[in-house]
Amino acid sequence: MATPCTQCVFPEKTDRREKPRLSLTLSVPQPILTLDDLKRIAAYEAVEFVESGMVVGLGTGSTAKHAVARIAELLHEGKLKNIVGIPTSKTTEAQALALGIPLSDLDRHPFVDLAIDGADEVDPQLNLVKGRGGSLYREKRVESVSRRFIVIADETKVVEKLGESGGHAVPVEVARFGWNVTLERLRTLFESSGCVAKLRSNGGGEPFLTDNMNYIVDLYFRNGVAYLQATSDAIKRQIGVVEHGLFLDMATTVIIAGRLGVTVKNNLRANLPLLSSED
Numbered sequence: 001m002a003t004p005c006t007q008c009v010f011p012e013k014t015d016r017r018e019k020p021r022l023s024l025t026l027s028v029p030q031p032i033l034t035l036d037d038l039k040r041i042a043a044y045e046a047v048e049f050v051e052s053g054m055v056v057g058l059g060t061g062s063t064a065k066h067a068v069a070r071i072a073e074l075l076h077e078g079k080l081k082n083i084v085g086i087p088t089s090k091t092t093e094a095q096a097l098a099l100g101i102p103l104s105d106l107d108r109h110p111f112v113d114l115a116i117d118g119a120d121e122v123d124p125q126l127n128l129v130k131g132r133g134g135s136l137y138r139e140k141r142v143e144s145v146s147r148r149f150i151v152i153a154d155e156t157k158v159v160e161k162l163g164e165s166g167g168h169a170v171p172v173e174v175a176r177f178g179w180n181v182t183l184e185r186l187r188t189l190f191e192s193s194g195c196v197a198k199l200r201s202n203g204g205g206e207p208f209l210t211d212n213m214n215y216i217v218d219l220y221f222r223n224g225v226a227y228l229q230a231t232s233d234a235i236k237r238q239i240g241v242v243e244h245g246l247f248l249d250m251a252t253t254v255i256i257a258g259r260l261g262v263t264v265k266n267n268l269r270a271n272l273p274l275l276s277s278e279d
Protein backbone atom coordinates (compact mmCIF):
# COMPACT_ATOMS: atom_id res chain seq x y z
CA MET A 1 0.00 0.00 0.00
CA ALA A 2 2.89 2.32 0.63
CA THR A 3 2.97 5.09 -1.94
CA PRO A 4 5.64 7.72 -2.18
CA CYS A 5 4.84 11.32 -1.46
CA THR A 6 6.90 14.42 -1.79
CA GLN A 7 7.17 16.03 1.57
CA CYS A 8 7.20 19.69 2.35
CA VAL A 9 6.84 20.64 -1.29
CA PHE A 10 4.86 23.75 -2.01
CA PRO A 11 3.21 23.11 -5.35
CA GLU A 12 2.41 25.74 -7.93
CA LYS A 13 -0.40 28.09 -7.06
CA THR A 14 -2.55 30.61 -8.80
CA ASP A 15 -1.74 34.31 -8.70
CA ARG A 16 -4.95 35.20 -6.98
CA ARG A 17 -3.23 35.50 -3.65
CA GLU A 18 -2.90 39.18 -2.73
CA LYS A 19 -2.09 38.88 0.91
CA PRO A 20 1.08 37.26 2.25
CA ARG A 21 0.89 33.52 2.99
CA LEU A 22 -0.53 32.72 6.40
CA SER A 23 2.51 30.88 7.68
CA LEU A 24 4.62 30.99 10.79
CA THR A 25 8.28 31.69 11.30
CA LEU A 26 10.47 31.10 14.31
CA SER A 27 12.20 34.45 14.03
CA VAL A 28 9.44 36.58 15.53
CA PRO A 29 7.35 35.86 18.58
CA GLN A 30 4.06 34.27 17.60
CA PRO A 31 0.78 34.49 19.40
CA ILE A 32 -0.37 31.20 20.89
CA LEU A 33 -2.38 29.47 18.20
CA THR A 34 -5.41 27.45 19.15
CA LEU A 35 -6.35 24.24 17.35
CA ASP A 36 -9.07 26.21 15.62
CA ASP A 37 -6.48 28.73 14.38
CA LEU A 38 -4.47 25.84 12.91
CA LYS A 39 -7.56 24.44 11.20
CA ARG A 40 -8.30 27.86 9.71
CA ILE A 41 -4.70 28.27 8.50
CA ALA A 42 -4.79 24.89 6.74
CA ALA A 43 -8.19 25.68 5.24
CA TYR A 44 -7.12 29.08 3.89
CA GLU A 45 -4.03 27.50 2.33
CA ALA A 46 -6.22 24.97 0.56
CA VAL A 47 -8.62 27.59 -0.77
CA GLU A 48 -5.66 29.20 -2.55
CA PHE A 49 -5.98 26.31 -5.01
CA VAL A 50 -9.59 27.14 -5.87
CA GLU A 51 -9.97 28.96 -9.18
CA SER A 52 -12.94 30.72 -10.73
CA GLY A 53 -15.22 28.42 -12.69
CA MET A 54 -14.40 25.32 -10.65
CA VAL A 55 -16.79 22.70 -9.35
CA VAL A 56 -15.63 22.34 -5.74
CA GLY A 57 -16.33 19.52 -3.30
CA LEU A 58 -17.14 21.06 0.08
CA GLY A 59 -16.05 18.90 3.00
CA THR A 60 -17.58 18.46 6.42
CA GLY A 61 -16.33 19.17 9.91
CA SER A 62 -14.74 21.85 12.04
CA THR A 63 -11.77 22.23 9.66
CA ALA A 64 -13.68 22.10 6.38
CA LYS A 65 -16.14 24.73 7.59
CA HIS A 66 -13.30 27.29 7.49
CA ALA A 67 -12.67 26.44 3.84
CA VAL A 68 -16.37 26.86 3.02
CA ALA A 69 -16.43 30.22 4.81
CA ARG A 70 -13.28 31.37 2.97
CA ILE A 71 -14.67 30.39 -0.43
CA ALA A 72 -17.82 32.38 0.35
CA GLU A 73 -15.72 35.35 1.44
CA LEU A 74 -13.71 35.31 -1.82
CA LEU A 75 -16.92 35.00 -3.85
CA HIS A 76 -18.39 38.02 -2.10
CA GLU A 77 -15.19 39.99 -2.66
CA GLY A 78 -15.34 39.11 -6.36
CA LYS A 79 -11.95 37.33 -6.20
CA LEU A 80 -13.63 34.05 -7.11
CA LYS A 81 -16.41 33.76 -9.67
CA ASN A 82 -18.69 31.02 -10.98
CA ILE A 83 -17.94 28.49 -8.27
CA VAL A 84 -20.29 25.55 -7.96
CA GLY A 85 -20.11 23.72 -4.62
CA ILE A 86 -20.95 20.07 -4.06
CA PRO A 87 -21.58 19.65 -0.32
CA THR A 88 -20.64 16.41 1.41
CA SER A 89 -23.28 16.64 4.15
CA LYS A 90 -26.50 18.36 5.05
CA THR A 91 -24.59 20.45 7.59
CA THR A 92 -22.20 21.74 4.95
CA GLU A 93 -25.07 22.27 2.54
CA ALA A 94 -26.79 24.47 5.15
CA GLN A 95 -23.60 26.44 5.82
CA ALA A 96 -22.88 26.98 2.12
CA LEU A 97 -26.46 28.01 1.37
CA ALA A 98 -26.44 30.47 4.28
CA LEU A 99 -23.21 31.98 2.94
CA GLY A 100 -24.54 32.23 -0.62
CA ILE A 101 -22.35 29.64 -2.35
CA PRO A 102 -24.13 28.27 -5.45
CA LEU A 103 -24.63 24.53 -4.98
CA SER A 104 -25.21 21.52 -7.17
CA ASP A 105 -25.01 17.74 -6.84
CA LEU A 106 -23.33 14.77 -8.47
CA ASP A 107 -26.33 14.16 -10.76
CA ARG A 108 -25.71 17.48 -12.46
CA HIS A 109 -21.94 17.64 -11.89
CA PRO A 110 -20.54 14.09 -11.79
CA PHE A 111 -16.96 15.39 -12.07
CA VAL A 112 -15.47 17.66 -9.45
CA ASP A 113 -12.40 19.82 -10.09
CA LEU A 114 -11.22 20.06 -6.52
CA ALA A 115 -12.46 18.86 -3.15
CA ILE A 116 -11.32 20.20 0.21
CA ASP A 117 -12.03 18.27 3.39
CA GLY A 118 -10.70 17.51 6.84
CA ALA A 119 -9.59 14.14 8.21
CA ASP A 120 -9.48 12.35 11.53
CA GLU A 121 -6.11 10.73 10.90
CA VAL A 122 -3.41 11.11 8.25
CA ASP A 123 -0.60 8.55 7.93
CA PRO A 124 2.83 9.06 6.32
CA GLN A 125 1.55 7.72 2.96
CA LEU A 126 -1.35 10.21 3.09
CA ASN A 127 -3.93 7.53 3.71
CA LEU A 128 -6.76 8.77 5.90
CA VAL A 129 -9.36 7.86 8.45
CA LYS A 130 -12.44 9.98 7.94
CA GLY A 131 -16.01 9.90 9.09
CA ARG A 132 -15.87 10.35 12.80
CA GLY A 133 -18.28 13.20 12.03
CA GLY A 134 -20.50 10.66 10.28
CA SER A 135 -20.38 11.96 6.70
CA LEU A 136 -17.99 9.40 5.29
CA TYR A 137 -20.18 8.03 2.49
CA ARG A 138 -20.99 11.40 0.92
CA GLU A 139 -17.41 12.54 1.45
CA LYS A 140 -15.95 9.47 -0.23
CA ARG A 141 -18.51 9.66 -3.05
CA VAL A 142 -17.65 13.28 -3.85
CA GLU A 143 -13.91 13.01 -3.24
CA SER A 144 -13.55 9.90 -5.37
CA VAL A 145 -14.69 11.87 -8.44
CA SER A 146 -12.49 14.87 -7.68
CA ARG A 147 -9.53 15.55 -9.91
CA ARG A 148 -7.74 16.94 -6.89
CA PHE A 149 -8.55 16.14 -3.26
CA ILE A 150 -6.91 18.44 -0.74
CA VAL A 151 -6.99 17.32 2.87
CA ILE A 152 -6.66 19.96 5.56
CA ALA A 153 -5.75 19.18 9.14
CA ASP A 154 -4.09 20.45 12.25
CA GLU A 155 -0.98 18.62 13.39
CA THR A 156 -2.84 16.48 15.96
CA LYS A 157 -4.29 14.44 13.08
CA VAL A 158 -0.92 13.08 11.98
CA VAL A 159 -0.37 9.43 13.01
CA GLU A 160 2.19 6.74 12.22
CA LYS A 161 -0.50 4.10 11.74
CA LEU A 162 -4.20 4.57 10.97
CA GLY A 163 -6.64 3.59 13.70
CA GLU A 164 -4.05 3.99 16.42
CA SER A 165 -5.10 7.31 17.92
CA GLY A 166 -6.20 6.54 21.48
CA GLY A 167 -9.75 5.32 21.72
CA HIS A 168 -10.68 6.43 18.22
CA ALA A 169 -12.34 4.33 15.62
CA VAL A 170 -12.55 3.49 11.96
CA PRO A 171 -16.22 4.26 11.19
CA VAL A 172 -18.32 2.02 8.97
CA GLU A 173 -21.68 3.18 7.61
CA VAL A 174 -24.13 0.27 7.59
CA ALA A 175 -27.70 -0.19 6.42
CA ARG A 176 -30.21 -0.20 9.30
CA PHE A 177 -31.88 -3.41 8.15
CA GLY A 178 -29.99 -6.24 9.86
CA TRP A 179 -27.43 -3.84 11.32
CA ASN A 180 -26.81 -6.14 14.28
CA VAL A 181 -25.83 -8.99 11.96
CA THR A 182 -23.49 -6.68 10.06
CA LEU A 183 -21.94 -5.47 13.32
CA GLU A 184 -21.38 -9.04 14.48
CA ARG A 185 -19.78 -9.96 11.14
CA LEU A 186 -17.43 -7.00 11.40
CA ARG A 187 -16.60 -7.86 14.99
CA THR A 188 -15.72 -11.48 14.24
CA LEU A 189 -13.80 -10.49 11.11
CA PHE A 190 -11.27 -8.51 13.15
CA GLU A 191 -11.63 -10.28 16.51
CA SER A 192 -8.15 -11.80 16.34
CA SER A 193 -6.60 -8.33 16.06
CA GLY A 194 -8.35 -7.17 19.21
CA CYS A 195 -10.95 -5.10 17.40
CA VAL A 196 -14.06 -3.94 19.24
CA ALA A 197 -17.16 -3.01 17.20
CA LYS A 198 -19.75 -0.61 18.61
CA LEU A 199 -22.91 0.90 17.22
CA ARG A 200 -22.50 4.69 17.36
CA SER A 201 -25.01 6.48 19.57
CA ASN A 202 -26.37 9.99 19.06
CA GLY A 203 -25.61 10.78 22.68
CA GLY A 204 -29.26 10.62 23.64
CA GLY A 205 -29.55 6.86 23.85
CA GLU A 206 -30.57 6.43 20.20
CA PRO A 207 -28.36 5.22 17.35
CA PHE A 208 -26.60 7.97 15.39
CA LEU A 209 -28.25 8.43 11.99
CA THR A 210 -26.23 9.50 8.96
CA ASP A 211 -27.56 11.90 6.32
CA ASN A 212 -28.44 8.75 4.35
CA MET A 213 -30.49 7.42 7.29
CA ASN A 214 -28.00 4.65 7.97
CA TYR A 215 -26.20 3.65 11.17
CA ILE A 216 -22.50 3.78 11.97
CA VAL A 217 -20.51 0.92 13.46
CA ASP A 218 -17.24 2.15 14.95
CA LEU A 219 -14.33 -0.29 14.79
CA TYR A 220 -11.74 0.17 17.52
CA PHE A 221 -8.50 -1.57 16.54
CA ARG A 222 -6.27 -2.24 19.53
CA ASN A 223 -3.00 -1.58 17.69
CA GLY A 224 -4.19 0.29 14.65
CA VAL A 225 -5.00 -1.14 11.23
CA ALA A 226 -2.27 -3.54 10.15
CA TYR A 227 -3.08 -4.25 6.50
CA LEU A 228 -4.91 -1.26 5.10
CA GLN A 229 -6.00 -2.51 1.68
CA ALA A 230 -6.91 -5.97 2.97
CA THR A 231 -8.90 -4.43 5.82
CA SER A 232 -10.65 -2.04 3.44
CA ASP A 233 -11.55 -4.87 1.05
CA ALA A 234 -12.74 -7.16 3.84
CA ILE A 235 -15.04 -4.49 5.31
CA LYS A 236 -16.46 -3.64 1.88
CA ARG A 237 -17.25 -7.30 1.18
CA GLN A 238 -19.68 -7.52 4.11
CA ILE A 239 -23.35 -7.40 3.20
CA GLY A 240 -24.91 -4.38 4.85
CA VAL A 241 -21.81 -2.21 4.63
CA VAL A 242 -22.44 1.02 2.74
CA GLU A 243 -18.94 2.51 3.07
CA HIS A 244 -16.09 2.80 5.52
CA GLY A 245 -13.82 5.57 6.69
CA LEU A 246 -10.49 4.29 5.33
CA PHE A 247 -9.63 6.67 2.48
CA LEU A 248 -6.67 4.94 0.85
CA ASP A 249 -4.66 6.62 -1.90
CA MET A 250 -7.32 9.25 -2.38
CA ALA A 251 -5.76 12.48 -1.10
CA THR A 252 -3.70 14.21 -3.76
CA THR A 253 -2.47 16.89 -1.34
CA VAL A 254 -2.43 17.12 2.43
CA ILE A 255 -1.97 20.46 4.18
CA ILE A 256 -1.01 20.17 7.83
CA ALA A 257 -0.97 23.29 9.99
CA GLY A 258 1.21 23.06 13.07
CA ARG A 259 2.45 25.51 15.64
CA LEU A 260 5.79 25.64 13.82
CA GLY A 261 4.38 26.15 10.34
CA VAL A 262 2.46 24.66 7.47
CA THR A 263 3.49 21.49 5.65
CA VAL A 264 2.16 20.59 2.23
CA LYS A 265 2.59 17.01 1.05
CA ASN A 266 1.67 15.70 -2.39
CA ASN A 267 0.75 12.15 -3.25
CA LEU A 268 1.76 11.77 -6.86
CA ARG A 269 0.20 8.32 -7.08
CA ALA A 270 -3.24 9.03 -5.67
CA ASN A 271 -6.02 7.20 -7.51
CA LEU A 272 -7.40 9.90 -9.77
CA PRO A 273 -10.91 9.55 -11.15
CA LEU A 274 -11.58 9.01 -14.82
CA LEU A 275 -11.86 12.38 -16.48
CA SER A 276 -14.92 13.55 -18.34
CA SER A 277 -15.00 13.77 -22.13
CA GLU A 278 -14.41 17.52 -21.89
CA ASP A 279 -10.89 17.00 -20.56
Ligand SMILES: O=C(CO)[C@H](O)[C@H](O)COP(=O)(O)O
Nearest residue numbers: 061062063118131133134135
Ligand atom coordinates in the same frame (compact mmCIF):
# COMPACT_ATOMS: atom_id res chain seq x y z
O1 LIG B 1 -14.66 12.97 8.07
C1 LIG B 1 -15.19 13.92 8.60
C2 LIG B 1 -16.63 14.01 8.86
O2 LIG B 1 -17.28 12.84 8.46
C3 LIG B 1 -14.34 15.08 9.02
O3 LIG B 1 -13.66 15.56 7.91
C4 LIG B 1 -13.37 14.60 10.04
O4 LIG B 1 -14.13 14.02 11.08
C5 LIG B 1 -12.53 15.75 10.56
O5 LIG B 1 -13.35 16.63 11.26
P1 LIG B 1 -12.77 17.88 12.02
O6 LIG B 1 -12.21 18.79 10.98
O7 LIG B 1 -13.97 18.45 12.74
O8 LIG B 1 -11.72 17.38 12.97
